[in-house]
Amino acid sequence: MDGVPNLTQDPVRPGSTKTYEFTVPDPGTYWSHPHVGVQRAHGLHAPLIVEDRHERGDYDAEFVVVLDDWLDGMAAAPEQVRGTLRAAKGMHPGYRTDVEEGRIEDRSGTWEYDVPEALAEPPAGVEPEPPQARLKRQVDYPAYLINGRLPTDPQTFTGNGRARIRLINASGSTVFRVALGEHRLTVTHTDGFPVEPVEVDTLQLGSGERYDVVTDLKSGVFPLVGVAEGKKAQAFAVVRTSKAGSAPQPTAQPGGLGGELLWLTDLRATAEVDTGSGTAGKTGTLYLTGDMMRFGWSINAKAYDPDRPFTSVEPLDIREGEPVRLDFVNQGNMYHPVHLHGHTFAVREIADIAGGAPTRLPRGTRKDTVMVAPGRRVGVDFTADNPGQWLVHCHNAYHVATGMASLVSYVR
Template identity: 30%
Template sequence: MKKVFLLTLIGLMSVIIAACSQQSAETITNENQQDAVEVKAEDMAGKKVNEFDLTAKETSWKLSAEHTINAWTYNGTVPGEQIRVTEGEVVKVNLTNQLEKPVSIHWHGIPVPNTEDGIPGVTQDAVKPGETYTYAFVASDPGTYWYHSHQNGVEQLDKGLYGTIIVEPKNETNRDRDYTLVLDEWESEKHQEKDTEAMNHSSMSMDSMNELNQKGAMKGHDMSSYDIFTINGKTYEGNKTLKVKKGDLVKLRFINAGYMAHQIHIPIDYQITHVDGQKVNSPQTMKGSMFEVAPGERVDVEFRADGSKDFSIDRHGEMEASQDMKIDIAYEEGNGQKLKHLSSPGKIDITKLGEQTESQFKTDDEFDVEYELDLGTRMDMDTEMGMVWTINGKTYPNAPPLNIDKGDRVKVTLKNNSMDNSSHPMHLHGHFFQVLSKNGKALSASPIRKDTLNVKPGETYEVAFLADNPGNWLFHCHDLHHASNGMVTLVKYNSFNQFYKDTGEVDNQPE
């Protein structure tokens, strides 16, 4: 029987009460008598085990010639040590905490078993100072991913507590060059002064105001305080040039570990081959266009080095820090000539990537469960930021969960009605979802599968996923200023056999 749940702001409780008949009560009783649903089992027998030791510790880190910070790191670098394995191999990670605060590791984008998701208060206690905790899972899905702490993430990621994990496909030829580029923003010692200046918007250009408004700078956390932008933990002058040779097939993996969307321009012909680690079908060639990488998203780019001219990859935008998010690509035996950037390059819409082909879901399919998530805001002067970000009018942990059965085909409608004009990069743990439609129009290009989708002001998306990974999973905004102030809910499998209970020994802070 089809089960439809539309979670709306108005009248939700009255609808539920009106629907509570003797028949529905009997249905609930019958469902509660189902056999328990267990965590996804993984067969590790006979598989290659890749073991890594990651130590969370404080490190002096030089962002630029002028700015050195006390970063929180995995193994002493920003980003932390890259984990690179082949599809089908086992990843075993021993996390040792040498910080003064509890930490964890979440494997962003990888559909690990629920036991390995790294969410304090949901799947584990945060790892206390001086303790070691081990994660283990099979890397079954090739792609570009990253890992980060999910304990008080809004602060711990801001300090640098993240790294990258690459799962290479086992039946695919390696690229000649493979570079990972992690985007992030930082606050300098001058950011308090900049906060004051940002209050006087009359001195800002309209483009700069729009850029900040889209990320919620005019309300809550002032995003203008992020006055240093980096690639791989360094500003432009601190990054080494990426070398290529004529004829090389070059792969660039962009990962956004920050809280702002970044418009990235590559002034040559290239293809976007993957989004969030998932393949784009028959990707088209882009002619020096610009693409966006939102918080939590990954974009894989490939190009054939034709040997013509060196070039730079940069961030477009009027914010002063934009000039820091830049890196050069140069030919090993080149003549030193460099391509110029267009001032207004075309912008790529990810919903129009590639060619249409068979997909798992269609907009007119019948789904077992349907939910509607209204992404909004509410003034709340009892909070430090004076505002909370809500899902269906509620904040975590009071936002109603998405209750599903194992095997359900689930459709979720995401609507951004936030009054602060902010974007919401919504990230689903434990699953990939397919983007079905944007603003009521079905996608006509490649099936786009993601785990993080940036829903901009006024936009509506329909997404769908198969309930094939039992557990309790977060579904939240990856601007963690929004998540830590409410924009989080849970996807909960019915009849799930709970494996975790909060011990009360740790102040678990899942966002």
């Protein structure tokens, strides 16, 4: 019941229906969406919250926050954008449009970023480029949304006491930096799984990622923002705990955006979900590659074709019960949020492919989507405990729609 056309099911044809029935294996913050072309970029997605019957529920309010980028009906349709990117000439194809809602002053030059060696020290003759520029690449949007609402008509979240905020990045291709005015945020879960609590001012979400945070709400009215990295715009909502006070302007930027940023290496799985650090029985390397001249994206130099999934790529064959190590290697110049279907993995190792000792994470967080920076290798482990045929892909809608996917295939 995975919803990938021609791999786990036939596409749902116009005018027809399909009922999905499945046993929920894990509690947490999830979401659902299609895998046909760029349909997700039309807003065809929804949160899927799985409550934990064993959780203490030590919070007084709960906010579900869906971050999105938007152009349908305001600029070109997503299919037209994909066509523009494919038809572009030159090394940096892109779709450009002006921000219509939520434009902000660019203060990102003073913010924290994780900068791989490949970005900090590019080869001779190559101009260094700030990470926010690489995070921005390719598609501009006229608006960025929280729960489907424009910054000029924001959703207002109300409550008092301790709040749990479930963050979901459902965007087509935007990395969001999230902060809540005058509040620190304690990260408790990522992609549905609990982590040892980490307190920060701000955190980044790549497309497909989810984070749960908690905070003790102060009295007043506060901006909750998701800055679209590198795009001089933000998604905007309001958190109100008092009837008094005017709502902040949609251009308000919390000071926390420039404060302490969450790093992937900060996250440690809690004891109950830690999978240990066993030796992998099967290893696979997935090279994230692209042809910028024709906007073609691939894994291991093979472009995934949804009409013939098993012949367009070389699946990684695994067997039920064996431990598996996957290495995601980003040889390109863009960030890629990589998602594995049907499993969660433990992040075990992060390294610069240019050299240097890797950072090992014996209690690395459990995730199903991880941002892989240019020039980085991220090693993840999982146990082959869910037989089937599973897609692994970049969660940028325009990358996966032009081939950046492969298969993990159970064999007997």
